[in-house]
Amino acid sequence: MSKAPKQPIAGFSKLSKVGKIKWIVENFFRDPENVMKELTGYWHHNEDQQKVLDGFSENTISNFLLPYGVAPNVMINGQYYCVPMVIEESSVVAAASSAAKFWMDRGGFQARVISMIKKGQVHFIWNGPHQKLIDLFPALKLALYEDVKIHTANMEQRGGGITRIELLSMPEVEQGYYQLDVDLETCDSMGANFINTVLESFAQTLIRLIETDPAFTPVERQIQVIMSILSNYTPDCLVRAEVICPIADLGTFADGLTAEEFADKFALAVRIARHDPYRATTHNKGIFNGIDAVVIATGNDFRAVEACGHAYAARDGQYRSLSDCEMKDGVFRFWLDIPLSLGTVGGLTTLHPMAKRSLELLGEPTARELMEIVASVGLAQNFAALRSLVTTGIQQGHMKMHLMNILVNMDASEPEKDLVQVHFSDKVVTYQGVREYLEKIRTQPATFAVKP
Numbered sequence: 248m249s250k251a252p253k254q255p256i257a258g259f260s261k262l263s264k265v266g267k268i269k270w271i272v273e274n275f276f277r278d279p280e281n282v283m284k285e286l287t288g289y290w291h292h293n294e295d296q297q298k299v300l301d302g303f304s305e306n307t308i309s310n311f312l313l314p315y316g317v318a319p320n321v322m323i324n325g326q327y328y329c330v331p332m333v334i335e336e337s338s339v340v341a342a343a344s345s346a347a348k349f350w351m352d353r354g355g356f357q358a359r360v361i362s363m364i365k366k367g368q369v370h371f372i373w374n375g376p377h378q379k380l381i382d383l384f385p386a387l388k389l390a391l392y393e394d395v396k397i398h399t400a401n402m403e404q405r406g407g408g409i410t411r412i413e414l415l416s417m418p419e420v421e422q423g424y425y426q427l428d429v430d431l432e433t434c435d436s437m438g439a440n441f442i443n444t445v446l447e448s449f450a451q452t453l454i455r456l457i458e459t460d461p462a463f464t465p466v467e468r469q470i471q472v473i474m475s476i477l478s479n480y481t482p483d484c485l486v487r488a489e490v491i492c493p494i495a496d497l498g499t500f501a502d503g504l505t506a507e508e509f510a511d512k513f514a515l516a517v518r519i520a521r522h523d524p525y526r527a528t529t530h531n532k533g534i535f536n537g538i539d540a541v542v543i544a545t546g547n548d549f550r551a552v553e554a555c556g557h558a559y560a561a562r563d564g565q566y567r568s569l570s571d572c573e574m575k576d577g578v579f580r581f582w583l584d585i586p587l588s589l590g591t592v593g594g595l596t597t598l599h600p601m602a603k604r605s606l607e608l609l610g611e612p613t614a615r616e617l618m619e620i621v622a623s624v625g626l627a628q629n630f631a632a633l634r635s636l637v638t639t640g641i642q643q644g645h646m647k648m649h650l651m652n653i654l655v656n657m658d659a660s661e662p663e664k665d666l667v668q669v670h671f672s673d674k675v676v677t678y679q680g681v682r683e684y685l686e687k688i689r690t691q692p693a694t695f696a697v698k699p
């Protein structure tokens with residue numbers, strides 16, 4: 248039976264870290280002493296580093312480890328990258344590496360940033376005559392730029408800043424509902440803090456101008472700012488990654504599939520994902536296997552990237568595949584257009600010790616270069632998944648990689664692991680199959696020459 252405290256706890260956040268763990272292990276676990284040891288066992292051996300990690304969040308009691316792997320030899324725009332990937336799914340890094348190797352021999356990935364504009368909005372209600380607000384807008388715009396200067400000066404020096412401010416009226420949402428719709432460039436930073444600071448300054452200026460405009464009646468001087476926040480939908484912060492080669496150069500595939508047959512099947516698989524949202528979701532999930540892994544490894548916000556990517560996938564009203572494929576004049580072309588709002592300076596990218604190392608491993612890329620790298624890995628992942636799906640099926644490779652997890656789960660010893668791996672090297676791995684074979688080894692140790 249599971250334990251659970253009878254009463255809620257007051258002042259949990261004020262407890263020391265050990266105090267928090269003590270309360271948790273005593274109230275939720277059957278073996279408090281061991282769980283205490285386990286949770287503290289994941290603390291960083293370096294106290295200063297642990298303090299840095301604790302500073303990222305609230306109520307931290309331990310660290311949650313994920314594997315940090317690399318895909319070497321990813322050739323993008325003629326340059327080789329060794330790409331860091333943080334992911335727990337066993338076949339993802341292997342798949343990215345294998346696709347990278349495949350395309351390395353065919354010119355690698357070509358990637359280019361199409362635009363780098365981000366967006367923020369001030370949402371407000373004002374119930375005066377619409378034309379009066381339109382008339383105020385030129386002066387309002389000047390005041391907005393003027394008042395925000397202390398926050399934008401630095402960014403402007405780096406080549407970024409506010410690029411456009413529009414006033415949008417949407418009475419269909421609510422009577423008197425408007426938006427200040429703002430475009431910004433944030434150079435090498437993801438820019439969330441910068442954008443939100445700008446927007447909150449805009450809200451103050453807007454309130455001041457409306458409340459003090461002598462042309463407005465007392466009723467018209469009433470304004471309600473609902474909220475000021477960046478939009479994580481950044482369709483104009485867009486990158487394209489693509490691979491291209493003569494169809495004949497695709498080689499041959501499992502079961503004697505020719506290059507032409509493979510290309511046809513592959514292109515049809517992409518077409519299905521462009522039309523069927525059920526398939527598109529899984530197809531795009533495969534793309535995000537690669538994207539998220541690099542986004543996390545470099546300390547970027549994978550929730551923002553995912554939310555934006557899926558909104559973009561549904562931009563014409565139907566959720567579709569983010570990648571596309573074309574075969575024309577004997578040439579195979581496969582590409583991915585994806586909005587990626589990423590940073591290589593500021594935030595976690597500079598604070599997280601491993602994120603810093605990831606960026607160093609990638610040669611200290613600019614945000615632009617990181618967008619190109621991340622999109623290429625997403626495309627590599629998508630290529631690897633589709634190549635497996637239209638040839639051998641996904642389980643063969645996946646279960647091979649998963650075999651180790653199954654063995655750990657079954658408490659297999661090192662000699663047992665070796666024997667099982669050899670046995671399944673030319674067989675389809677299934678959970679049941681592994682369990683039965685392991686049982687055989689354990690009940691007949693003499694036959695397998697395993698020391699008990």
Ligand code: MEV
Binds near residue numbers: 336532633
């Ligand atoms: C598994 O994590 C991802 C795939 O399902 C993607 C796909 O089906 O394209 C293999």
